[in-house]
Amino acid sequence: MALVHRKFVMSAILSRFARAYSTPVQEKDIRKSVFISQSKDIFTNLALEDWLYKNLDFTNHHVLMLWQNDPCVVIGRHQNPWLEANVPALGALTDQGVALARRNSGGGTVFHDQGNLNMTFFTSRNHYNRRYNLEVITRAIFREYGLKLEITPRDDLTLRNCKVSGTAAKLGRPSAYHHCTLLVNTNKVHLSEALQKSDVGIETNATKSTKSKILNLCEENPKIKVPALYKVVGWEYLRTHALSVKDGGMELANQQKGFQMVNPTEKWFPGIEEIRDNLQGWQWRFGKTPKFTISRSFTVPEHLISQDVPDDLKVTMVVEGGKISDVNLYVPPGLVANGFSGNVNVITSLIGHKFSEEALDNLEWSLGALGSDKDKFVTDCVKQVMQSV
Template sequence: MLIRTALNPCVNPHLRTLTSLAQEGGRGLVLKSLSTDVYENLALEDWIHDHVDLQSRTLLLLWKNTPAVVIGRHQNPWQECNLRLMRDRGVALARRRSGGGTVYHDLGNINMTFFTSRKKYDRVRNLRVVTSALQQLRPGLDVRATERFDILLNGGYKISGTAAKLGRVSAYHHCTLLCGSDRSLLSAVLRSSCQGIQSNATPSVPSPVKNLQDEDPSLDCRAVMDAVAAEYSAQYGLDHRVSDIDPTDEISLPGIRRMAQDLKTWEWVYGKTPKFSVRSGFEVRDGSSSSSAALRMGVRNGLIESCRVELPADWLPAALCDELAAQLIGGRFCPGETAVLTAAVLRTCPQGSEIRNKWNILCDSVAAVM
């Protein structure tokens, strides 16, 4: 039986499609997502983990996303990526429910999720599926898994990273595989633009990366996905068949849309960041007049819980610095909300153009930290 008791297909006839796939798959199943939306695909992972009985079968999900940065559950996005560049380039930010480090996804990157019972969870075997598949495509290709459960090409270039979620009875292990990703954008968005952050969040470990297509142009996403599906089926004794699945199908996957929406919320993506502090110094300049400023903040659940802005009183009155700090406390640590809050204070500023100019410069500098 695929669906747990609460979702028994005898009770809900709309679940027959997914159930019949599992019954036809017998001991295992290979699925390929029809979506390229990062939130929909992450929701599909969690739906399968939460609702599918994996005690007597295994399942492989293959999926790709349009450009996105995906951080681990316990990471700090301000430390991990260039949020300003991502906003400018339309690169989505998502927080997954597994641990591990930050990865960049685009349509040149494959994602693979191996589902099993917790007792049968085996990352070594899963990575062997991937490396064996690649070597079937190109005999002699130098790909091997590391003790960190990454996959290296030619001994020094990372082409795959790993993360996992272990539930009470079920588990999944997912990994990436670089085939033909935009490496220049990957490098740019995975470089933090925020300075002065102090945090105990899980840091990513930078590594040199390479695409498989840099080694062999024939190793494109379609060929590699087909090879991984074939190798997985061979190792688990399954019929070599890949079934498409639509993660927006609310009839077959009840609750899936709400799960995807939850993954998009600010409270999840940013608000789940472990507590951190900011200690940043910067220069503010208004024409020929300049000064050094200091910013001290404490941030919990993505919200500013303490703030202090320090500037010489002869550049900007201390009362205005204190007013700025007071306005920011309780707000989100993000430039959009900061702009709204500082605009409210601007209306109370003295009308002199010099003070207003300096105030705007200070506010822009504070927002740039975010």
């Protein structure tokens, strides 16, 4: 089966661009496949998604990729990981930790674990239709379980006014994809802890996620399980006409290319390891973060007050490309042992360090010897700014 699949993949690559701008394809000439990833690794699955998008010809062959992940937070292409996720806590939330990934598509942040079913619908750009895809999902759930999901104007799926799926997409030429994740029995405690953040004091143009009430499908019907949904959603996709939401029944489904288990390895998909390495690298996950500024004010404890009405201590950091590009301290007069006060722009050793693991290692040294409680208070304030996002 692996050899047959590899031949199919290479053939699709060779013909992709030759057919991309040819005469429009008729619906009757389009065939469908359901690919099921054998990996549970978020970086591998995102790499597979990107590889298919870049290499396959979807002109007359539409593909639904079904996949699951071990616990992870997935942010959109233009988002700030420190603003969207509880970055310092992710490593300890589960036994294996929670990975943080940035995907190629836009949209908001989601939490995945093996209680989610992820779906990516690949078509040519001309045939991209996210409403069609959502209709396939809602029909599948209703046909098998009798639950009627609603499609919102924002193209989210809801049940009892709670969100059960979001949506994101990547539109290019000649291909496009739309993907979403269906909440089946995800761990809502881990989800809440992984995404629990505050944006107080942060200025940025990065896309911000919108918080919503969520619901697992199993809360409404305990019989719904992710393994069964592979078949339920897959068959609904195959039996639905390619360009219109018309049910062709099993007669149409049997004319399609069917289900294929795919192994996202270098042997099957040449070049996928390089894509995965880039997606897992710090530069993509954190270095691609849009510029942001974080400011915090701290009330000076009474036992450190040297004036009748002291000012607050203020810390402002600018982060570009995931690294600290500027730091400014406003230190009230008389607070630190070495006597500096006012706007102090001398913490140069922090500049250029990654935010925040490298910078934290150098923080105490850059603020001088911690000879007094006042010095320690200043150091703590700067550290809190870096650990609060």
